[in-house]
Every structure is written in C-alpha cells, then in structure tokens.
Amino acid sequence: MSASASGPRAVDHLVLPTAGLDLARQRLTELGFTVASDARHPFGTENACVYLADKTYLEPLAVADAGECAAAAKAGNMFVARDQAFRFRRGAEGFSGIALASNDAEEDDRAFREAGLSGGPMLTFSRPVKMPDGASLTASFLLAFAADLRSPDFTFFTCERKNPLPADRSALEAHRNGASGLSELLFSEPGPADFRDFLTSIVSGKPVDGGEGALSVEAANVRLTVLDPEAMEECLGLRTSTHSRGLRGQAVVFRTRDLDAAHRVLSASAVAFTARHNRLIVPPAPGQGAVFVFEDMS
Structure with a gap:
C-alpha cells in the first residue's frame, strides 16, 4: 500500500x-x-x-x-x-x-x-x-x-x-508529570531494515534514515523507531531482554512540558529512573510493561 x-x-x-x-x-x-x-x-x-x-x-x-x-x-x-x-x-x-x-x-x-x-x-x-x-x-x-x-x-x-x-x-488530560503527548515509540529487532516495507505500508509514512542498526517511520503524529539491541542500549542506557526476531514494543517516549515536574513526581514516589540526554528513563515495572521515557520539549 x-x-x-x-x-x-x-x-x-x-x-x-x-x-x-x-x-x-x-x-x-x-x-x-x-x-x-x-x-x-x-x-x-x-x-x-x-x-x-x-x-x-x-x-x-x-x-x-x-x-x-x-x-x-x-x-x-x-x-x-x-x-x-x-x-x-x-x-x-x-x-x-x-x-x-x-x-x-x-x-x-x-x-x-x-x-x-x-x-x-x-x-x-x-x-x-x-x-x-x-x-x-x-x-x-x-x-x-x-x-x-x-x-x-x-x-x-x-x-x-x-x-x-x-x-x-481536559480533566483527564492533565498529568502531574507534565506529559502532554507521545513523541516516539521504540521497538527492538536484530534487523530493523527487514521491517521497512511492512511499517511504511501500515503507517503510510516515509522511512527516515536512523543510522546503523536503526529504522524510523514517521506517522502523522509520532515517530516509530526500530533499533537493534546495540542501538537500543545506546539510546536508553538499558539492555533489553530479547535478541530474537520480530518487532517487540520496548519503550514509549512522552512529550513533557516540565521535566522538573516529572523529576519531582518520580522522586516523591521513589520510582527508579535515569536522567540521560534531557530525558528521564523509567525501566519497566509491574503495571508498566514498557520503558517510559519523559522527554523535555521546552
């Protein structure tokens, strides 16, 4: 298509x-x-x-x-x-x-x-x-x-x-962490380029050069990015659990209006996270099946 x-x-x-x-x-x-x-x-x-x-x-x-x-x-x-x-x-x-x-x-x-x-x-x-x-x-x-x-x-x-x-x-869209929307969705796959045709067909979007070990496709509002294990670790600072074939959803990146607010909320709740490249990266936990990333959009 x-x-x-x-x-x-x-x-x-x-x-x-x-x-x-x-x-x-x-x-x-x-x-x-x-x-x-x-x-x-x-x-x-x-x-x-x-x-x-x-x-x-x-x-x-x-x-x-x-x-x-x-x-x-x-x-x-x-x-x-x-x-x-x-x-x-x-x-x-x-x-x-x-x-x-x-x-x-x-x-x-x-x-x-x-x-x-x-x-x-x-x-x-x-x-x-x-x-x-x-x-x-x-x-x-x-x-x-x-x-x-x-x-x-x-x-x-x-x-x-x-x-x-x-x-x-509006009452449901207001979040204490400042999250206002989705920015990027990350998938793991050892050979990202193998899913270029499938993703571009489903999204009806154009692929973006993501460099070695990466493939990105632009939806109308969110970027979909496929990374091999090495590129995923470089991106998130985390080693994902799979090296097998097939797309696997790994991370959700949120647009955040106030990264300090997200930092305060996570700290107050004693949630483990890592600060990296103007992002707060929260590993998966029970009730949160993917890595959550809060990205500074200011």
Whole structure:
C-alpha cells in the first residue's frame, strides 16, 4: 500500500497488557498520570486509560473474565486472540499493540487484504464510558487488523470511532508529570531494515534514515523507531531482554512540558529512573510493561 492522499496515518492509542487494573492504576499514578475509570469490554477484557492532550492515549489492558476471552478468541475476535497470544509468549505485562486512527476501517481492511497484510476479521463493539463529571456514555469502535507473520508479538490495527466521545477530556488530560503527548515509540529487532516495507505500508509514512542498526517511520503524529539491541542500549542506557526476531514494543517516549515536574513526581514516589540526554528513563515495572521515557520539549 502506498501513502494515502491525506498523508501518513496518526497513532490513536497504545495497547499495554497488564496483570490487573489495580496494579496498573497504582503504578501509573505513581508515575504522575491521571487514570480514567475502569471500563469493561463485551468480550472479557477491561481497561483503565490514560488520555493525553495530543488526543492519543494509553490502554492498560487486563483480563476480566478468562472464560469470556477464550470464547471470544475462539469465535474469531482478533483483539482478544492476539492479547492471549502475547500473554502466552511474553507474560502478562508489556507493550503489545498500536491502534492507528481511521475514518474508514472497512476500507483499511480491504487494503490490508489486498496487500497480503490482513491480521484477521474486523471487529465492531461498543462499551460504556464514565466521564469525570459522572456522566455515562457509550463508545463504539470498528477495528481492522494488520499483521506480519514474522512478528507474532506485536499487533497493528486501525480504529474507527462510530460514536465519538466528547472532545473535551481536559480533566483527564492533565498529568502531574507534565506529559502532554507521545513523541516516539521504540521497538527492538536484530534487523530493523527487514521491517521497512511492512511499517511504511501500515503507517503510510516515509522511512527516515536512523543510522546503523536503526529504522524510523514517521506517522502523522509520532515517530516509530526500530533499533537493534546495540542501538537500543545506546539510546536508553538499558539492555533489553530479547535478541530474537520480530518487532517487540520496548519503550514509549512522552512529550513533557516540565521535566522538573516529572523529576519531582518520580522522586516523591521513589520510582527508579535515569536522567540521560534531557530525558528521564523509567525501566519497566509491574503495571508498566514498557520503558517510559519523559522527554523535555521546552
């Protein structure tokens, strides 16, 4: 697939599996995030989202009812099936997927199938959402999945909102750590260039020269970067756990208006972190399945 006339796709949200929402809420609150109320999907999973001012968000995802999840996966629900596969291979904590914003998920599905990139049948569902003022709304979604069989531990899908939520989420978008949006998403893979065609097709973006051991693709709002183990260690100052093949989500980089505020919040919560190149780097922990990086955007 080539880039669309409207340009690259935008990242909508990130899927972050967790062993439980209470655990994720505690950890994300310690990191200085405002966490929305728990919300239940109609197929056995649940989330407690973190909304950012750039209109992206994090979706910590837990299993609420294992039986419902198993039945949904057996019936062809790819969202649940890929979550179950990730937990089986990688454990209950991690960074397993990216949802890209879409105005026409059915067209996305057709394009993915024609390009040989389909990740399975589409999914449509609705769920209740509780707003900060106590109001209860219904959100409806249509998802189209893409897949690269060489990369079983990461899922891409487009997300069309059939019943959009109110645009004003200011109460949920204010975070004590100063985070205002997503800047970059980091993946590990020993041969980054091997996934150039796949990523540029899915994102409809242009690759950027990232130097030796690196590949970057520009989405409309976020940079996606694939690094080999040596480049990842140089970037983060951390050694990642995998040298096997396939894309694996490793780190989320946040735009931060006030890095001092993030420093104060992390220190007050006794969260381990490293200061490096105008960034605060927080290693993964229970409830936070990826490296979190707070980047000074001043």
